[in-house]
Each structure stands twice: as structure tokens, then as C-alpha cells.
Amino acid sequence: MENQITTFLTFQENNAEQAMNFYIGLFDNSKIIDLHRYSSSGPGKEGTIMVAKFELNGKQFICSDSFVKHAWTFSPAISMYVECKTQEELERLFNNLSENGEVYMPLDNYGFSQKFGWVGDKFGVTWQLNLQ
Template identity: 65%
Template sequence: MKKIIPLLILSTILVNCTNSKVENDTIQELNLVKKERDNLQENIHKVKASQHHKIASFLTFQEENAEQAMNFYINLFNNSKVISLKRWGKNSSGKEGSIMHATFKLNNKLFMCSDSPIKHNWDFTPAVSNYVECENEQELSKLFIKLSEKGKVMMPLNNYGFSTKFGFVEDQFGVSWQLNLK
């Protein structure tokens, strides 16, 4: 019995020391995880903050065709998608169901659009246009044909001296596009 008591005391001390070691290791791991989480949250905050300072093209449509135009463009360009969409509701200043505000990407470039409930004295102008560098002649021709359908050709595809091949069109929604072959 005399030998058992010291062994019990020793084993209790060992268990307590082992538990303390495990607890210390766990606390250290938790602190590292918390630090990593805090760093990730800070980086996410920085990324979100930097995105708010980007420049995006904003297209104001006055014929309640913003969604039609946005979908037309998204289907035309690679790497394109709707990011967010908010519609005018019932009893709002815009037509119910039309786009109050949408954000989308065309080939990873940020765009926004809306259906304006107010008829303005201005509309789109060719003086401000979207400039597209095309990878090859096939892409250039496809974009030129699709964008000029029901629109207006301002400069047909040609070599104008500043580019191998260039075209300038206004699409069916009144938005202007300069198309250039790299």
C-alpha cells in the first residue's frame, strides 16, 4: 500500500502535467488560428474597400431595355456574368420589374446599368464608347456583325492607318463600340 500511494500521486502529477501541456498546445493553436482569421478578415476588408474605388462604365437606359441590353452583351463576350441585380418594386418611381441597378462584367470589365424612371434630354453619345481589343479577325468580325445588327455602322471594318483592322458601331441600344484587331 505504501508503494501504491506514491505511484498514485506520481501518476496524478503526470496526468495533470500532460493535461497542462495539451491545454497549452491547444491554446497556442487557437491563438494562431485567431491571428490567421484576423489577418484574413483584414485582407477581405482591404479587397472590398479597393473594389469600391474601381472605375466602372454606367449605362443609363431610358426605354426599359437595360436587362435586354445587359443579357445581349453578356452572351456576346467571354468571361461575362451578372454580379448583382435590383429591380424597381411596386409603387416605386420606376416601372415594376425593370432594373433599378445591375452590376455585371463583360470579359472581366465592370459595368453597371439601370432603367431610368426619368426621361432625360440626353442619351448615349458616340463620343464616349467602349473600346475592345480583339484577339483575332474571327472575334473582330463576330463582334462587329452582332453589335451592328439593328444598330448603325459608324466606321466599317478597315485599315485606317492606326490599326490593322478597326470598326466603330452603335448597337441597337445606342451604345457605341470601337473594335480593334490587336
């Protein structure tokens, strides 16, 4: 049996569900697979996500709302890399993901790609977007 490798996103502001739904709305072939919430008995805030599995364009992710406040958050050193088939798709994703976030590299031709952009979204997750 092969080991499954899945990206796990740990949110520290009780916004895992908001982020997951935002991402599912941006990418085709995306859905929530499984979702478990903290109950009134904790240890996390009641109703927040203990663990959720979801797909973005068929690729599985897992997320949770951490009840432990860590000294770290998301880092641009690790980012989601998206190959876009059209310029329209690239621009739509770039605009939506960068709204209320941060642009690390604006959409441009950097020599290694005809059009590329790198953003940190409003949740702190970073995305590299490349036109195939």
C-alpha cells in the same frame, strides 16, 4: 483604399436587362453580379432594373432603367473600346453589335490599326473594335 471606376450605362427605354444580357452573350468571362428591380411601389416601372452590376470579359459595368426621361441618350463621343485577338472575333462582334444599329466606321485598315470598326448598337451604346 483605391476608388473603383466603373462604366455606368443609363437606359431610358426600359431595356437595360435586354442590353445587359445581349452583351453578356457576346463576350466570354461575362456574368451578372447583382441585380435589383423596381417594385410595384416604384418609382420606376415594376420589374425594370433599378441597378445591376455585371461583368464583360471580367470588366465591371453597372446599368439601370431610368424612370426620369432625360434630354440625352448615349453619344458616340464615349464608346466601349474592345481589343480583339482574332479577325474572327472582331467580325463576330462587329456583325452582332451593328445588327439593327449603326455603322460609324466599317471594318477596314485606317492606318492606325490593321483592322478597326466603330458601331452604335441597337441600344445606342457605341463600340470601337480593334484587331490587336
